[in-house]
Amino acid sequence: MAEQWVPLRDLPAEGREFSFSDPAFWDQAWREYRLHCSMGKEPLAAVLRVLPQDDGVYLEGRLTGTVIMPCDRCARPTEIVLDAPFQEFEPYPDDEGTDEDGDEPRIREKHGRFELDAGTLVWEQFVLALPFKPLCSETCKGLCPTCGADLNEGPCGCDEGGLDPRLAALRTLKLS
Ligand SMILES: [Zn+2]
Numbered sequence: 661m662a663e664q665w666v667p668l669r670d671l672p673a674e675g676r677e678f679s680f681s682d683p684a685f686w687d688q689a690w691r692e693y694r695l696h697c698s699m700g701k702e703p704l705a706a707v708l709r710v711l712p713q714d715d716g717v718y719l720e721g722r723l724t725g726t727v728i729m730p731c732d733r734c735a736r737p738t739e740i741v742l743d744a745p746f747q748e749f750e751p752y753p754d755d756e757g758t759d760e761d762g763d764e765p766r767i768r769e770k771h772g773r774f775e776l777d778a779g780t781l782v783w784e785q786f787v788l789a790l791p792f793k794p795l796c797s798e799t800c801k802g803l804c805p806t807c808g809a810d811l812n813e814g815p816c817g818c819d820e821g822g823l824d825p826r827l828a829a830l831r832t833l834k835l836s
């Protein structure tokens with residue numbers, strides 16, 4: 661689980677800082693959410709500052725570092741640079757235990773004290789910061805739909821016969 665609960669009592673007015681730089685935290689989350697992701701050259705880290713407010717906490721943080729993911733077209737391992745600042749307000753839960761949007765609350769009350777799930781919060785920011793389709797290069801040619809060869813390494817010799825690749829894709833769909 662990416663869950664990591666931190667106590668919110670006795671927060672100083674200038675806030676308290678939490679950091680998520682333990683590779684084990686990220687490894688575990690990638691495995692759990694089945695994301696083909698691994699640590700890049702610049703290790704991934706997040707800092708999170710939690711500031712007390714009357715009705716919740718104000719959160720500001722930054723996610724930086726690099727991860728390796730397969731290119732969406734050719735599956736080559738691709739390094740992705742992340743630098744994502746984030747800010748969020750997290751309200752204290754109401755009696756029903758949900759927040760205003762009905763989302764799973766990131767703050768819970770335990771033994772009369774509030775706790776924040778900082779782990780899941782940082783994980784959500786990581787997912788938001790990822791590119792929708794990671795690409796090794798904007799001009800990546802991808803894999804041949806017929807033989808699976810990496811077309812970045814040159815033409816594979818398949819006879820395309822002038823067939824529209826979109827039609828070819830449809831043909832493959834029908835076969836399967
Ligand atoms: Zn690629």
Ligand SMILES: [Zn+2]
Pocket residue numbers: 804805806807808809816817818
């Ligand atoms: Zn081919």
